[in-house]
Amino acid sequence: MHTVTNAAFILLGTFVIYLALVHAAQLRPQLVKTEFTTTWQWLINLTRFFFAAYWAAFALVVIGEIRYLNTITSFVFAVGGIFVFFTVRAAVKITDSLLAELSNLKNLDAALKKSVSLLKAVIESTADGILVVDQSGKIVHSNEKFTQMWNLPESIMTAGEDAKAIAFVLEQLKSPEKFLKKVGELYEQPHETSYDTIEFKDGKLFERFSQPQMLGDACVGRVWSFRDVTERNNLETERRKLLEQEKAARTDAENAAKARDDLVAIVSHDLKNPLTSILAGIDLIRTGDRWDPRDKRILELV
Numbered sequence: 001m002h003t004v005t006n007a008a009f010i011l012l013g014t015f016v017i018y019l020a021l022v023h024a025a026q027l028r029p030q031l032v033k034t035e036f037t038t039t040w041q042w043l044i045n046l047t048r049f050f051f052a053a054y055w056a057a058f059a060l061v062v063i064g065e066i067r068y069l070n071t072i073t074s075f076v077f078a079v080g081g082i083f084v085f086f087t088v089r090a091a092v093k094i095t096d097s098l099l100a101e102l103s104n105l106k107n108l109d110a111a112l113k114k115s116v117s118l119l120k121a122v123i124e125s126t127a128d129g130i131l132v133v134d135q136s137g138k139i140v141h142s143n144e145k146f147t148q149m150w151n152l153p154e155s156i157m158t159a160g161e162d163a164k165a166i167a168f169v170l171e172q173l174k175s176p177e178k179f180l181k182k183v184g185e186l187y188e189q190p191h192e193t194s195y196d197t198i199e200f201k202d203g204k205l206f207e208r209f210s211q212p213q214m215l216g217d218a219c220v221g222r223v224w225s226f227r228d229v230t231e232r233n234n235l236e237t238e239r240r241k242l243l244e245q246e247k248a249a250r251t252d253a254e255n256a257a258k259a260r261d262d263l264v265a266i267v268s269h270d271l272k273n274p275l276t277s278i279l280a281g282i283d284l285i286r287t288g289d290r291w292d293p294r295d296k297r298i299l300e301l302v
Helices: 002-025 037-063 070-124 144-150 155-158 164-170 176-188 230-286 293-301
Strands: 129-134 141-143 194-199 205-215 218-227
Touching: 002 070, 070 293, 129 144, 129 164, 141 144, 144 164, 144 218, 155 164, 164 176, 164 205, 205 230
Parallel strands: none
Antiparallel strands: 129 141, 129 218, 194 205, 205 218
């Protein structure tokens, strides 16, 4: 009777450990190539060891090799098996939860990488040169257009120091002091925005726009945007010249028309005075009595 009871308790422990193994094996496909693979394999191997030990103890009790095993000891076997089961079950739940969290983190990481990739593509495709500098003066990001516009060597961009980049470009500017003064003012007032133009010695003209980089309510850096407006400025200058030339031509034409009208008025006046005298004389002669009718006819025609 004791043998049957002992065997039953040990069989119970063996069965629940088997259930633990089946339960744990359900997570195996999800654990492939994850951070939990090694740890989980160790747990499964340990559970298998307990299962084998319990099965061996059960077999030895059944065949009578273990004869002196009291009920309390066999009961402990059953409780131990149940403990192993619930331990593995808890581990399965925890691991399942961690896997779900890990999956969410991976999805978030993929979404973040996609957003960063999209942002980089937008920055690289813009016509403006973009430079982002943090509060310590380190270059956080810049696009290829910025490097090309300022003819910056790769060594300076690799160093990532804003001060070195500024020192390099000063030789290209018409007013380097004005450039440095504006940069200093903006770094001293991190929340300010700014717009101005930069003239180069070779005739180029850049528009410069700057605004703070905000993270929530905190200013963590500054964004600089540069646009080459040299061609637009040249076209605007040419347009102004053409407008001035058109205005000058219109003024000359108006002056010429006025001079012509004045000349016509003067000539008309000078011609009108002698003609008036001649007509008066002819009229006086025509009304006289000493003229032959034929002569009067001639005067009438005149």
